[in-house]
Amino acid sequence: xxxxxxxxxxxxxxxxxxxxxxxxxxxxxxxxxxxxxxxxxxxxxxxxxxxxxxxxxxxxxxxxxxxxxxxxxxxxxxxxxxxxxxxxxxxxxxxxxxxxxxxxxxxxxxxxxxxxxxxxxxxxxxxxxxxxxxxxxxxxxxxxxxxxxxxxxxxxxxxxxxxxxxxxxxxxxxxxxxxxxxxxxxxxxxxxxxxxxxxxxxxxxxxxxxxxxxxxxxxxxxxxxxxxxxxxxxxxxxxxxxxxxxxxxxxxxxxxxxxxxxxxxxxxxxxxxxxxxxxxxxxxxxxxxxxxxxxxxxxxxxxxxxxxxxxxxxxxxxxxxxxxxxx
Numbered sequence: 001x002x003x004x005x006x007x008x009x010x011x012x013x014x015x016x017x018x019x020x021x022x023x024x025x026x027x028x029x030x031x032x033x034x035x036x037x038x039x040x041x042x043x044x045x046x047x048x049x050x051x052x053x054x055x056x057x058x059x060x061x062x063x064x065x066x067x068x069x070x071x072x073x074x075x076x077x078x079x080x081x082x083x084x085x086x087x088x089x090x091x092x093x094x095x096x097x098x099x100x101x102x103x104x105x106x107x108x109x110x111x112x113x114x115x116x117x118x119x120x121x122x123x124x125x126x127x128x129x130x131x132x133x134x135x136x137x138x139x140x141x142x143x144x145x146x147x148x149x150x151x152x153x154x155x156x157x158x159x160x161x162x163x164x165x166x167x168x169x170x171x172x173x174x175x176x177x178x179x180x181x182x183x184x185x186x187x188x189x190x191x192x193x194x195x196x197x198x199x200x201x202x203x204x205x206x207x208x209x210x211x212x213x214x215x216x217x218x219x220x221x222x223x224x225x226x227x228x229x230x231x232x233x234x235x236x237x238x239x240x241x242x243x244x245x246x247x248x249x250x251x252x253x254x255x256x257x258x259x260x261x262x263x264x265x266x267x268x269x270x271x272x273x274x275x276x277x278x279x280x281x282x283x284x285x286x287x288x289x290x291x292x293x294x295x296x297x298x299x300x301x302x303x304x305x306x307x308x309x310x311x312x313x314x315x316x317x318x319x320x321x322x323x324x325x326x327x
Contacts, residue, residue: 001138002048003186004094005041009034009054009120010079010086016291023290024120025058028303032062033290034120042071043127045321046134047116049073051094053086054120084198091115091189111190114138119183123299124285124310128318130184133286136279137186143274144192147184148172153284154180156309165298167288173240173256174264182286186279193273230267233259282317285310
């Protein structure tokens with residue numbers, strides 16, 4: 001099965017700039033970050049067409065160098081006010097037979113259509129990792145699947161020595177180990193009941209900001225049936241993460257032992273009122289987005305090394321990709 005892919009490249013609402021620049025237009029190896037993502041999607045057999053939403057004029061310029069190398073259709077959509085509107089309005093445009101301004105879902109096929117959403121700032125994403133995620137997510141038969149990678153998949157991006165360039169991301173701590181969100185989402189948008197929480201989770205996404213944690217937890221308690229239980233496990237996740245960052249690994253490990261994957265999936269399913277699943281992939285490039293200046297500096301310094309290592313790891317894990325989407 002093939003699915004449409006939507007690259008989120010907007011810079012409005014809660015989007016974060018890096019060095020005063022919309023991060024998707026930062027350059028590595030002479031290409032904007034968003035251009036790297038679109039180029040990778042060209043080689044994902046499960047992707048039928050690509051939609052990129054953001055500053056349309058700048059996106060057209062950034063994608064122009066791909067030129068005749070494009071084998072899949074690429075559509076550029078002018079951004080809306082925030083992440084939620086960008087997700088929904090692009091979904092309206094990917095529906096079969098939709099006019100340029102899009103249309104609302106009408107049939108069961110519209111409501112069940114899976115759409116791949118991913119960030120526009122993933123310069124180390126490989127086609128193999130994206131392909132693996134889509135296939136696994138489709139097999140879960142859920143409304144919303146989100147990608148995660150385990151710590152060992154991200155460790156190659158760490159600094160090789162103190163003071164050396166590298167990226168050491170923040171992790172979620174669950175009973176199965178330390179995991180990092182991989183910026184890959186497969187969503188049957190028309191069937192997602194509490195879609196509004198996507199915007200709220202995005203606005204409160206930075207785990208190091210205590211105010212964000214409290215605000216999101218309080219919102220859940222006030223708004224949802226069973227919200228206290230959901231907020232309890234949400235709090236445990238963040239407490240374990242804080243303790244982990246403080247170097248209190250033994251205590252963090254004890255707390256995360258109370259939060260298995262199954263409980264996370266159950267709580268988020270109840271919050272969204274739609275079936276939700278975590279999908280683990282083994283190649284870590286999609287977990288490395290560029291959110292801060294030091295991360296961009298590290299990516300500049302180690303770009304060739306990391307790109308080569310990710311390509312080799314993807315070959316080892318997935319082999320040569322073939323046009324297997326119809327299987």
